[in-house]
Amino acid sequence: MKSLFSGFYSFYHKIKGKIAFYPSLFALSGLLFAFLMMFLEDRGISDYLSENIPVLVVSNGDTAHVILSACITGLISxxxxxxxxxMVLLNQASTNYSPRLLPGLISDHKHxxxxxxxxxxxxxxxFILFYIQPTGAEYxxxxxxxxxxxxATVICIYAFIYFIHTISQSIQITFILDDIYLSAKKRLHQVLEWDENAPDSFPETSGWYEYYNKDSGYFRDINRDKLLEFCKDKKSMIDILPVxxxxxxxxxxxxxxxxALTEQEIQKVFTYFHFSREELVSTNYVLAFKQIAEVLAKAMSPGINDPGTAMNAIDYLTELLRIRMRLSDHSFICENGKAYAQERVVKFDELLYNLIASxxxxxxxxxxxxxxxxxxxDYLQKQEAKESxxxxxxxxxxxxxxxxxxxxxxxxSDQDVIRRxxxxxxxxLKFGQGDVNE
Structure with a gap:
């Protein structure tokens, strides 16, 4: 039963970021509601309402046909x-900013x-239109x-107005950067909570039993609670190797x-790993640094040359780096100060080098x-850091x-500014045998 639940949990994580996930759920709910209303109509709900609240009931068949046909045509348009x-939003974001932004925009639940x-x-x-039976005066x-x-059509009209409002915001780079920042900030604070009572070290794992990946894809997330429960039950420790x-x-x-684990236990641990073909900031805060750095680099490329966007991106990078400095270069899955599993993380020096290099x-x-x-x-040098x-x-x-x-x-004059x-x-800053600070 637990294995089935873990498999379902992993499947849910894979599909919930797809653009068709929520529309499919809503479409199914609309279909089921139509059948529910057919059932209630067979039980005489319209007759009851026509006797007590006639203003709520459409009594003419031709009028009902025209109304539903107009609603369907308008809604499809x-x-x-x-x-x-x-599609325009995704194309513009990919062309002007970075293709890495697309998974985050596609997974926007509002749209x-x-x-x-x-x-x-x-x-x-x-389906309600199909239910109307044109059998003369008796239907x-x-x-x-x-x-x-x-x-429902009126609700869709208001939803359409809200959609135009949100899509006009979503296409702005300031909104995109802010959305990336908020997602990364939320994830970083979550990691800070995990890191709060974590130990400082983990045993050497080079001599432990090693198990190999049976699939391929981006290592997106891991079910920490299930893995912790597994380690406690088996009285074992696990070292997660990929970043x-x-x-x-x-x-x-x-x-x-x-x-050593049995084949059944190995399969169970595999279900705790979530792989996908896309990356999301909500599960990997490092991606936020990459996305913002790519937006910054593209803004300063000769084809675009947009220093204003670059300055905005630097502000968001500064705040995220400040929070990252409060984290250590190690990540443990622990309980009551005891580590049961270790995750690999991108170290601060690697993260900063890759950002600044681009x-x-x-x-x-x-x-x-x-x-x-x-x-x-200058700002970051004055902030609190987890490691000196x-x-x-x-x-x-x-x-x-x-x-x-x-x-x-x-x-x-520019060189003097650099020296200051x-x-x-x-x-x-040393150049050959000289020193610009002398």
Missing amino acids: MMVFSFSMV QIILGIYLSSILYCI EVPGFSVLLGVL RGMFALQGIPLFRSKK IRTYCKNDIVVVQKIGQMF SYYQTLKTEAERLLYDAHHSLDNK MANNLGVE
């Missing part, structure tokens, strides 16, 4: 237009729910069901166990953006950035 707007409302209303109206019109179809967000190829080592390439020629990044380093080595990492990356900027900027920034950050 709105749905097609809405889908077209979603999925609105499309689901359209589908459920269309299916409801279609009975499901008047109350027709009224509900009209109300979250990494593309785990088939046949690579997936985890190590302190105790930014240096496109931003080193713009003194205004370089100054903004220098302010970021983080401060040296900040100095090292600041030195690399200012070194490249000094070589790229020919203006003497280096002095302020406590960085020594």
